[in-house]
Amino acid sequence: MLKPLTTTPTVVEPETSESEGDHDRFAHYARKSDILKSAVSGKPVIALCGKVWVPSRDPDRYTVCPTCKEIFERKKEAESGG
Known part of the structure; x- marks a missing residue:
């Protein structure tokens, strides 16, 4: 009698693709x-x-986006007369 073959479980990893803007994960000021x-x-x-x-x-x-934060802080400083 033949011995049954053993199998190892297969892990299926879904293919992912970055949509436009996925590389940029910052909160922006608007x-x-x-x-x-x-x-x-x-x-x-x-x-x-x-x-x-x-x-x-x-x-x-x-x-927070570092560029947005810097611009916001400069605007705030200018408005306060600093």
Whole structure:
């Protein structure tokens, strides 16, 4: 009688591809009014750093874009007379 063949389990890893912008995982600064309009219209907004995107993720899950943060702090300092 033949002995049954043993098999090892196979792990199937799904193929993934990065969609446009997946390499950039930062929370960006944009005008609140633009973000609200985007939520209604689905149109993209422009961040302080120049990134154009449609906000759809929770920004609290990501670190703040260093360029946006720097621009925001400089604007705040200039407005306060510093």
